[in-house]
Amino acid sequence: MDRPSAPLALPSVSTTAAEGIVRPTDCRHRRIMLGAMFARRSLPAKSVASALLAVLLLAWLLPGLAPRTHAHNDEHWLLVPGEDRSVGEIADRHNVSAALVAHINGLSPTTVLSDQHLLIVPLPGAAAIVDTFVPMAIKPAFPGQTLAMLAEAHGIPVEWLSATNGIAQDQRLFPGQPLFLPNLADPRKTHVLGQVTVEYLSPYIGAGQTGYLLLSSNPGIQPSAQLGNTKLHLTQVPHPQAKTQQQFHYSPIPIDPLTESGPVTVTVSYLSQADILVAGELRFEVFQPNPWRQEIIVVDGVVAARLSVEALQEETNLLTAIWNRNNLPRQWSDEPWQRPIPEGHPTTSVFGSRREYRSPVPIHATFHTGWDFYAPVGEPVTAPLPGTVVLAQDLVTKGLAVVLDHGQGVLSGYWHLSEISVEEGDFVETGDLVGLVGSSGISSGPHLHWEVRIHGVPVNPQQFLYGSILPPETPE
Ligand SMILES: [Zn+2]
Structure with missing residues (x-):
């Protein structure tokens, strides 16, 4: 399409x-x-x-x-x-x-x-x-x-x-x-790094997509992993193949949509009982699913003023701090996420589209960091998985906005609502109402913008509805 x-x-x-x-x-x-x-x-x-x-x-x-x-x-x-x-x-x-x-x-x-x-x-x-x-x-x-x-x-x-x-x-x-x-059932050979084994690293990850890393370790060894400058948040997960005392550790690997095609390095390390740092590098391939959809959005002078650098900067700073939260344990399991809006609402803009705002000259270029569904005003928007409400307020461009923290550095956002149904600090379960669809902020009509970020990186939310990046607690 x-x-x-x-x-x-x-x-x-x-x-x-x-x-x-x-x-x-x-x-x-x-x-x-x-x-x-x-x-x-x-x-x-x-x-x-x-x-x-x-x-x-x-x-x-x-x-x-x-x-x-x-x-x-x-x-x-x-x-x-x-x-x-x-x-x-x-x-x-x-x-x-x-x-x-x-x-x-x-x-x-x-x-x-x-x-x-x-x-x-x-x-x-x-x-x-x-x-x-x-x-x-x-x-x-x-x-x-x-x-x-x-x-x-x-x-x-x-x-x-x-x-x-x-x-x-x-x-x-x-x-x-x-x-x-x-072939997820037949991953590349495992790499042994002393007391830590790399059980799986997604071999190919599309820009804007999420892969994952699965490690196992001897008891008492706590491995770390780093993607570029970003420390990955490893979570211990149960695994049916675990031998006595062996521990499994999982982290999603988010790839920014602007990452060029080519090899990317993940560094895995741990501190041995003798206090020696053991580290190894692994590679996977990123590919750009070109061409991205192009969207030109023409806005009037009033909207253009709201897209000023200062107004955007304030909102960006607030959200950047929120997106980079990484202190909650994982609130989700190997289940696919529930849709935040019922089936049948058509997609009006896909994740990653390159966007240019004009008024009428180009004023702002960006890419679409979420997935847009058309829905009438008042349609309920629900939590796709458990999480803590970490933002519930009116923003310049996003309008009435809610952000949920699902733990392990995974957060989700809901923009342009007509009503917010939660307060900051609330804990929501899967299916709980977070707000109603609207057209607040800079929006061309009623729709839900749904966004997922991992360690601050925007990734395609659709992937989570199919459970494709989740740890293999029940491998095939
Ligand atoms: Zn959107």
Whole structure:
């Protein structure tokens, strides 16, 4: 919805009878060779027609198959009809690992396929990419599935799926289309740092998204972790794999939406019983899910005056102090958060949109630090998880505003309310009313702006509704 659609024109296809190869001659993205499609013996007309349709769809959609890091390679994939052979036999015939072919197609190596079934076989170049692209899992799409549905089912931001697979968010998927997903059940190898083990560190985190770090330690050892200049707030968590006395420690890792693509370092350290500081560095990759949505907001002179540097500075200072609170223990568990507003209210602005305010000349450039839902004035806004009310007041730009502290450096904000239902210092449980939707402050109409910050960093709140960044208390 925020990304331009991929060109919908199908590439023209020519066949080379001698080789039995179907080759798209005008693929704008990269060269794809689809071969062995038509065996020399004749196939029933119906099966030829459906196979041809599949080839056309595949030729159109396969550019999305390659991981972005290999975008300039030539990848080759075959579409092979089953011909009553097993997945393993077909793989052998093409000198590709049976396990890999089975994995890509979501089948077992022993599954016997009919002529109606087309198997996707990676040729050596593509197989090497797929094979080394850990910790990815490849899952075939089911009929009617969209990237958004897949994202929701796996608790992954749709921007991540879109960027990783090179597929626009609104592009149609064909049944069986292989898609790259992060394989959270198979994280990178654990790193042992003396008495502390890094059990998991998210290998790829999108700008504006949240990953996590999970450590285990020997009893009595208290590990610390630092992301750049920010000390991460590690919380001890229960873990089913814990051996006697072994302790697990968890911290979310928030990535600022302005972070450039590239490696980022996390430092893990602890003080040994002999008072020796033991430290190690770990890396993960940040990627920018470009392009961000652009929004130009034209405001009148009165509003422009309220956007003055001084007025903004006062509000920013107040909120910065609030966002950086980090003294409450974690008030949340591995449950996905409850929506702060009922389902069915459309999104009017997504997290991270680049915004420019004009009056009529540009006066202020920023990015959208939250998620906006349209809702009528008076619609109840509720706490998505337990927390303490740390701000409940009228602000210049945010209007009637509430901020909740959920512990472990995680806070959430609710702006432009028509009424505030809590007081600073109150403790709210999940589902408790915090206020009513309105259009106070600088707002173009009634809506809820929902914002989540971790250690002061604004992150995409949608991720928390799917529980994707929460500690694996029940690993798969
Ligand atoms: Zn907003």
